[in-house]
Amino acid sequence: MIARRAALGACAGVLALPLVADGAAVSADPDPATSLSTPRRDPYYPRVGSPVVDALHYDLDLTWRRAQRRLVGHETLTFRAAQSADTFTLDLGASMTVTAVEVDGVAVDFRRPDHDLIVEQPVVADATHTVTIDYDGPPQPVKAPSVRSDVETVGFHTTRTGRVWAMQEPYGAFTWYAVDDQPADKATYDISITAPAGWKGVSGGVLTGTETGGDGRVTTHWHLGSPTASYLTTIAIGPYRHRTVPGTDTVPRIDIWALAGDIGRLTRTYAKAGEALAWLERRLGPYPFDSLGILTVTGSTSAMETQTMVTIGDTPYATSPDVILHEFSHQWYGDLMTPSVWSDVWMNEGMATYLQAVWSSTQPGGTSTKRTLRDWASYDGQLRAESGAPAAFDRRHFGSSNVYYCAALMWARLRERLGSPLFWRLVREWPRSQAYGNGDYASITAWWSEQSGHDLSDFFRRWLLSTRSPAGS
Structure with a gap:
């Protein structure tokens, strides 16, 4: 996230993983075992996240109903039980209605106090389970634990015209999917987004396919194969268009996603983003993931280092070269290696x-x-x-x-x-x-x-x- 100085003007443990030799590129789509995490209850924000769930992979099938401002979701989560417990809990926005939950193919009971989804299913430490969740509702952002004017709310935001964007640090992913919403728990993602005719859904990772239905609705499929903390996921839905600008030898192209009326202007704005990336690679080593993009959204004045697809508010400051470099640098410091708390x-x-x-x-x-x-x-x-x-x-x-x-x-x-x-x-x-x-x-x-x-x-x-x-x- 970019810095703001309102008063002064703008101006434990570690998960043991193998050392990567200096100069060698890290794997862009690593072995699923690297999604193993040591979840913990964050001492600052203990109301989100659970020490029981170690999420390994989220598969989200999302449909945006623009007229009703409703999100329909079918989620499949593969997780490891980090400890034994009589129940396990995920975070999911209170405005979302859960209609069915299955664990390993069997329907189970659940409870919904506030933004908790408590699944009435015992789990044993180190056992792996698959939970499927059907839900829908009007996602609502939540108040940020912050005094910053540019991040008063976090999570899923809907504009008056029905466009969608999300920024969610330190939490807020739970406003649009059921999640262990803590930085210590990383997982991989497959996200499919069905948008109204003429619109597209954008997320992090690689766009693996696009389909247009008979009713004109467009479904985009995104694969984020590198373990990712929940606050580093992103979603945007609207009349988005795609272009590219030159990258580096490691990342030959940088994907640009912007609203149809802004794509030309913003492609010019980001024309030299590859120069910032090249400068960082000289300092930090090869870019650590398999894709890099810039998603520009209207409605926010901030910027976020969402993994592989940074999310930028459409303002002169947020789209400036300095801020782009700031968010790119987080791909190493914050994304590849993330704070536990x-x-x-x-x-x-x-x-x-x-x-x-x-x-x-x-x-x-x-x-x-x-x-x-x-x-x-x-x-x-x-x-x-x-x-x-x-x-x-x-x-x-x-x-x-x-x-x-x-x-x-x-x-x-x-x-x-x-x-x-x-x-x-x-x-x-x-x-x-x-x-x-x-x-x-x-x-x-x-x-x-x-x-x-x-x-x-x-x-x-x-x-x-x-x-x-x-x-x-």
């Missing part, structure tokens, strides 16, 4: 903000990194006072500027401490060392200490856990 969003937002600043300093008319760091240092203390330390922020202030600018300044100071060659090598290696996995404060900080040969525990504690600014030290 939301208190560690500093890891990806701070790094994306720092990379954005370094990139901007290389562009014509860009601000020098030295000046940017001086600006960040000048308001580091104020941001901590307003929203808390980057790794211990006020949970009502999700996505506030402290996790962007305070954490970005930390990464810059770490570069000064370690020296550029070692710093950039570790920046490149960290997300690849836990490809498709998750990390938290303990694992991230321990890895950097071990790999750098320096005890950085006090450095990270001062920068990430203190409400007093260390910027002058």
Whole structure:
């Protein structure tokens, strides 16, 4: 997500996965075993997500009834029971009506308190099950735990003309499908979207097929084969059109999806997106997935790093090259390697903000990194006072500027401490060392200490856990 500074102006464990050798591309469509996760109840937002369900694969068959503003869904979820329990729970918006639930082909009872779908079926640890769910209703976004003006609500949004878009950090995927809505649980996806005649549904991953029915309705089929946290999924439905712009040797083309009347303008706007991607690949290594696209939506002024298909609000700032680079950088920091719990969003937002600043300093008319760091240092203390330390922020202030600018300044100071060659090598290696996995404060900080040969525990504690600014030290 992009940063906003309303007051100042815009400006544990880790899932053990094999180390990817530096310079080698990670698999774009990995073995399904990499969807194994260690789900946990997030300490900041415990009302969503469950430690019982380890989702492995979601198959969503969705139909949008524009006139009624209703979504009809048939979902098949394959999951591993992460622990034994008498029931298991998924998150699903309270406005959605569930008509049937089956587990392994047998109809079962269920309950629907608020946005919980409690399935009355015992599960045994490590057993794998398939649950099918039929549901429909008018999806409703939910209030964001944030003071940001650009993310007052999260989840599935419907415009007055019946178009659809979604952004859902830190949660909100549950507004349009039944899900274990927590960052620690990654899964693969197949999503089919049936849209009204003349419209198309867009999601993340690769478009594997398009069908037009006798009534003119169009069904698009999307395959997202890399393990993905629920907040990194996306959906949009409307009169969308598709074009491409040049990418890199790793990703020869970048897909552009925009509304019919905007596709020409936005294709020109994104014409040099491949240059931003190439710059990131020089810093971070080969792009880690098998496709990359930009989905532009009207109705939002923000932007999200939704995996393989970043979702961008149609505003001059959100569609700018700096923001595109910011969201692209999250494909490594945030998507390939994702925080286990939301208190560690500093890891990806701070790094994306720092990379954005370094990139901007290389562009014509860009601000020098030295000046940017001086600006960040000048308001580091104020941001901590307003929203808390980057790794211990006020949970009502999700996505506030402290996790962007305070954490970005930390990464810059770490570069000064370690020296550029070692710093950039570790920046490149960290997300690849836990490809498709998750990390938290303990694992991230321990890895950097071990790999750098320096005890950085006090450095990270001062920068990430203190409400007093260390910027002058």
